[in-house]
Amino acid sequence: MTSTLTRPDWAGGPVRDGAVPRRRTRILALPEVRWAAIALVLFLAALPLYLVGAPTWLWAPLFAAVYVTGGWEPGWSGLQALKDKTLDVDLLMVVAAAGAAAIGQVLDGALLIVIFATSGALEAIATARTADSVRGLLNLAPATATRLNEDDTEESVATGQLQVGDTILVRPGERIGADGRVLEGASDVDQATITGEPLPVAKGEQDEVFAGTLNGTGSLRVAVERDPSESVIARIVTMVEEASETKAPTQLFIEKVEQRYSLGMVTATVALFVVPLLFGADVQSTLLRAMTFMIVASPCAVVLATMPPLLSAMANAGRHGVLVKSAVTMEGLGQVDAVALDKTGTLTEGTPRLTTVLPLNASKLSEQELLRLAAAAEHPSEHPLARAVVEAARARDLTIPVALDFDSAPGTGVTASVDGARVAVGSPARLLDGEDNPAAELTVGLEEDGHTAVLVTLDGTPVGVLGVADRLRNEAASSTAALCELTGTSPVLLTGDNARAAERLAAEVGITDVRAGLLPQEKVSAVKELERAGRKVLVVGDGVNDAPALAAAHTGIAMGRAGSDLALETADAVVVRDELATIHTVVRLSRRARRLVVQNLVIAGVFITGLVVWDLAGTLPLPIGVAGHEGSTIVVALNGLRLLADGAWRRARTEGGR
Numbered sequence: 001m002t003s004t005l006t007r008p009d010w011a012g013g014p015v016r017d018g019a020v021p022r023r024r025t026r027i028l029a030l031p032e033v034r035w036a037a038i039a040l041v042l043f044l045a046a047l048p049l050y051l052v053g054a055p056t057w058l059w060a061p062l063f064a065a066v067y068v069t070g071g072w073e074p075g076w077s078g079l080q081a082l083k084d085k086t087l088d089v090d091l092l093m094v095v096a097a098a099g100a101a102a103i104g105q106v107l108d109g110a111l112l113i114v115i116f117a118t119s120g121a122l123e124a125i126a127t128a129r130t131a132d133s134v135r136g137l138l139n140l141a142p143a144t145a146t147r148l149n150e151d152d153t154e155e156s157v158a159t160g161q162l163q164v165g166d167t168i169l170v171r172p173g174e175r176i177g178a179d180g181r182v183l184e185g186a187s188d189v190d191q192a193t194i195t196g197e198p199l200p201v202a203k204g205e206q207d208e209v210f211a212g213t214l215n216g217t218g219s220l221r222v223a224v225e226r227d228p229s230e231s232v233i234a235r236i237v238t239m240v241e242e243a244s245e246t247k248a249p250t251q252l253f254i255e256k257v258e259q260r261y262s263l264g265m266v267t268a269t270v271a272l273f274v275v276p277l278l279f280g281a282d283v284q285s286t287l288l289r290a291m292t293f294m295i296v297a298s299p300c301a302v303v304l305a306t307m308p309p310l311l312s313a314m315a316n317a318g319r320h321g322v323l324v325k326s327a328v329t330m331e332g333l334g335q336v337d338a339v340a341l342d343k344t345g346t347l348t349e350g351t352p353r354l355t356t357v358l359p360l361n362a363s364k365l366s367e368q369e370l371l372r373l374a375a376a377a378e379h380p381s382e383h384p385l386a387r388a389v390v391e392a393a394r395a396r397d398l399t400i401p402v403a404l405d406f407d408s409a410p411g412t413g414v415t416a417s418v419d420g421a422r423v424a425v426g427s428p429a430r431l432l433d434g435e436d437n438p439a440a441e442l443t444v445g446l447e448e449d450g451h452t453a454v455l456v457t458l459d460g461t462p463v464g465v466l467g468v469a470d471r472l473r474n475e476a477a478s479s480t481a482a483l484c485e486l487t488g489t490s491p492v493l494l495t496g497d498n499a500r501a502a503e504r505l506a507a508e509v510g511i512t513d514v515r516a517g518l519l520p521q522e523k524v525s526a527v528k529e530l531e532r533a534g535r536k537v538l539v540v541g542d543g544v545n546d547a548p549a550l551a552a553a554h555t556g557i558a559m560g561r562a563g564s565d566l567a568l569e570t571a572d573a574v575v576v577r578d579e580l581a582t583i584h585t586v587v588r589l590s591r592r593a594r595r596l597v598v599q600n601l602v603i604a605g606v607f608i609t610g611l612v613v614w615d616l617a618g619t620l621p622l623p624i625g626v627a628g629h630e631g632s633t634i635v636v637a638l639n640g641l642r643l644l645a646d647g648a649w650r651r652a653r654t655e656g657g658r
Contacts, residue, residue, distance in 0.1 A: 027125055032073065036114075036121035039070030043114045050107055063101075066110045070117035071097060095266070099294035108295065108629075115307075140212035140544070141233050145177030146170075148221065159211070162224050170220040175212055179226040182207045187218025187410040188383065192344075192543060199352055199384055199452060199468075202410070202427070216383070218410030232519065269294050272616070289615065296611035296625045301632040305600030308640025313586075313593040316649050321577035322586045323560070329572040331597070332555045334590035335536045339483045340527060340549070342541035343495035343502055346559050347480075347509060347580070348470040350542070352384050354392035355451060356467030358442050370464040372398045374456045377416040377423040380406045385454060386414065388468050389425070413454075421459050425466075428455040432462065439465055450504030469501075472508060475581045480509040482584040492530070494523045496545055523549040540583060542567055557583060581653070588652040593643055600636040607632030 027033050046062035071094045078091020097109030145162060146169040147155045154169060159177045162168065167183065170176050176189070188200035191213040200216055203209055209222055211231040228234065273290035277283065310327040317324050324330045344350050357367045375393035378386035379400055393400055403416035403423075413426010424431060428443040432455065439462035443453040451467040473479075484490050492513045495502045502516035515526055527549050530537045539546070539553035547570040550556030558571035559578055568574055575582055611628045614620045642648065 030121070030125065032117075033121040033125065035069050035073060036117040039066050039114050039117050042066045042069065043110055046110070047107070060106070063106045063110050066113055067097060067101070070113040074117070095294075099269075099291050103288060103291040103295070105295060108298070140175070141228075141231070142175045142177050142212075159228050162228055164224055164227060166224040168222050168224060170209075170215045170222055172215060172217045172219060174215050176209050176215060176220075176222065178211050178222070178224045178228055179231045180209060180222040180224045182209060183221040183223050185218055185220040186412075187220050188216035190214040190216065192545075216410055217408050232521075265294075265297055268297070289619075292620055292625045293612065293615050296615055296620070296629050297608060298629065301604035301607060301629065301636060302601065305604040305636040305640070306597050308637045309593040309596035309600065309643055310640075312641050312643035313589045313648075316643055316646070317573075317582075317586045317589060319646075320582060320585070320649055321575060321579055322582050323574040323576055324586065325572055325574075329555060330590050331594060332536075332572070332590075333538070333587050334594040336538040336555055336587060337487045338489055338530050338535035338537045339487055339491040340494050340523075340530065340537055340539045340553070341480070341491050341511070342539075342543070342546050343493060343497055343505060344470060345542035346540050347476045347493075347505060348472055350470065352388045352452070352468050353471050354388050354466060355469045355471075356446060357392075357464070358446075358467070359464040360438055360442075360462060365458075365463050368396065368398060370456060371396065371466075372400065373418055373421075373423050373458065374425050374454075374464075374466060376401045376403045376418040377406075377414055377425045379403055380416070381408060381414050383408075383414075385452065385468055386425075389454070389466060424457040424460075425454060428453050428465070431455045431457055437462060447500065450501040472505060473580050475579070477509045479580040479584060480511060482581070483587075484510070486584050486587055492526070494518055494526055494539075494541075494549065496523075520545045520548045524552045527552050538583075538587070541571075585649065585653040588655060589643065589649065592648065592652060596640055596643065600639055603636050603639070604632055 028037075042062050042065045046059045046066065049059040049062070075091060075094040078094060081091065094113070097113050099109075101109045142159060144156050145159050147157050147162065148167045148169055149155055162178050166178075168177055168180070170187075172187070182203055182205055184205065186202070186204045189203045189209060190200045191210055203220065208225075209220070210233070211228065212233045269290055272293050273286055276286045276289075307327060310330045314324045314327065314330050317330075324333070341347055354371075357371050359365045359367055359370045371389070371393050375390045375398065378389045380403060381387075390400070401418055403418050406414065406416040408414045409426070409430075412430040413424060415422060415424040417423070428439065432440055432443075439455055442465040443455065446453040446465065446467040449467075451469045454466040454468060455462060456464045456466065480491055490510070490512055492515065493502060493506050493511045494515050496518050497516060499514070499516040502514050506512070506514045515522075518526065523546065527537050527539060531554070536554040538555050538557065539549045540557045540559070541547075541550055542559040544567060546558075547567050550558060550567060550571045555573070556571040557573045557575060558567040559580075560568060560574040560576040573586070607628055611620065611625055615625065
């Protein structure tokens with residue numbers, strides 16, 4: 001049962017109606033989900049009546065309705081496939097269910113129908129959610145932009161009408177309408193959606209800006225350098241779709257297996273019925289043997305041999321804060337042998353925090369007083385650095401005085417009157433004007449350690465430097481070491497942040513392969529490079545800029561607490577509680593599930609082979625055939641359910657080795 005992500009008509013270009021809000025597909029609006037739900041309800045209603053021996057007229061119509069509601073769609077799909085001269089497992093399952101009903105095994109057939117309908121519903125939900133999240137990404141770009149004409153008059157136009165060479169005006173607080181380069185103005189631009197950088201970036205003349213990024217407090221004139229359909233945001237959408245399509249070869253392989261199994265089973269069943277009749281065998285006994293073969297050769301045991309371990313592992317992971325979206329993902333997690341980690345929001349908390357307070361002359365101005373003055377000046381500002389300073393002052397229970405005459409200069413900082421003195425807080429490069437003094441030395445030291453340095457001046461005289469950094473997660477180093485032990489290679493750090501900050505953090509957690517300053521397409525290239533080397537790559541990230549890499553990887557995991565919608569939907573799994581340590585645990589749990597799958601397949605194969613040989617070589621009584629078939633199903637199901645226990649998670653968390 002396969003489905004594909006339909007490319008929406010708006011995904012091919014930038015033209016769209018900005019007034020249309022992002023909409024999520026309602027789950028019950030999907031026909032596959034509705035029919036599967038109805039089939040399940042009918043099955044649960046009929047089951048107790050059947051088991052207690054109620055009259056046939058009570059439960060038979062309910063089971064018949066299960067066959068119709070859950071089986072008509074895969075049955076119709078299988079019939080449609082016959083037009084293309086293919087025979088898939090959709091039709092095989094329906095035929096097996098019908099065969100079971102034909103010889104009185106109505107319950108077996110209904111259970112097959114319910115399992116198959118449910119898997120189709122889950123696949124439809126995953127496809128719809130992916131389409132929703134790609135649509136949400138395009139909504140990051142504004143619907144309109146202010147274009148400046150030759151006479152400097154302003155004109156509001158749809159972003160899809162912008163052309164290379166146009167000049168647009170971006171006012172404070174607006175999203176930039178196209179990829180381009182700044183002609184005039186200065187501002188701080190929040191481009192976390194593109195690069196993942198936790199702090200806004202100062203932009204001035206000749207600096208590059210991207211569509212969908214958020215302008216700060218300054219006004220910018222931007223020359224459009226890319227057609228909107230070629231913007232970074234649009235290319236992210238394309239890459240997500242292309243990466244999803246690259247998984248098709250695996251699906252094609254599965255379909256080939258289905259085709260061969262289906263043809264073999266149907267051919268054997270027909271032969272088992274027709275050949276004896278040619279030699280004068282009794283029709284009724286021959287039909288009974290053929291239908292018995294259909295039952296004992298049914299893949300029920302094989303299906304349950306595979307699913308219970310994986311579903312149990314999924315349920316266990318879910319209880320511990322890891323949402324694994326499908327059994328295919330749970331199985332794939334156990335195959336990874338290389339890990340690529342994002343920095344901001346993955347190894348770090350994603351929120352800038354004040355780490356250092358360095359007064360130039362502690363005898364004249366203490367740390368507390370320096371922080372109090374800086375917090376007062378920053379208090380009216382909405383800049384992330386300002387919030388970090390204010391929060392640090394509050395955490396130390398400092399009284400923040402009221403600031404007067406507040407002023408903010410994009411790319412420079414803020415100034416305000418505090419307790420009768422003029423306090424400035426901002427960029428050392430702008431405030432120092434090339435002066436050679438102790439403040440410059442402190443600034444260089446902080447920046448070499450990967451911090452963002454903030455200078456504080458009092459009436460024009462530097463009085464101290466503050467250091468702000470994105471704080472490393474407590475479990476980052478231990479989790480990185482565990483992933484290294486698990487895969488046999490050190491993880492790779494892929495980040496859009498600057499190289500200095502990335503290398504400092506990598507050194508703290510023990511990562512040696514650092515790739516910094518990457519745009520989304522460059523992260524995808526890094527992942528593909530690893531895959532060309534024969535690795536099955538696990539990518540862990542949280543931002544929109546990570547989504548293409550998450551989709552391109554063998555398996556993608558998103559950090560859930562602050563993760564973007566697109567990352568959460570594109571990823572194969574989500575760490576809901578933001579606990580980095582759960583990643584290596586769920587990989588180990590997946591490997592245990594895969595080992596149980598192999599055990600169960602052996603058990604199921606032995607039972608099915610034995611029963612089929614008995615039916616072909618002798619006379620297999622139907623009750624024994626059903627008992628053997630159902631017995632193997634129960635054995636493999638119970639074996640797979642072992643992973644539901646909390647002990648399985650604890651062992652996966654603490655065990656070492658690969």
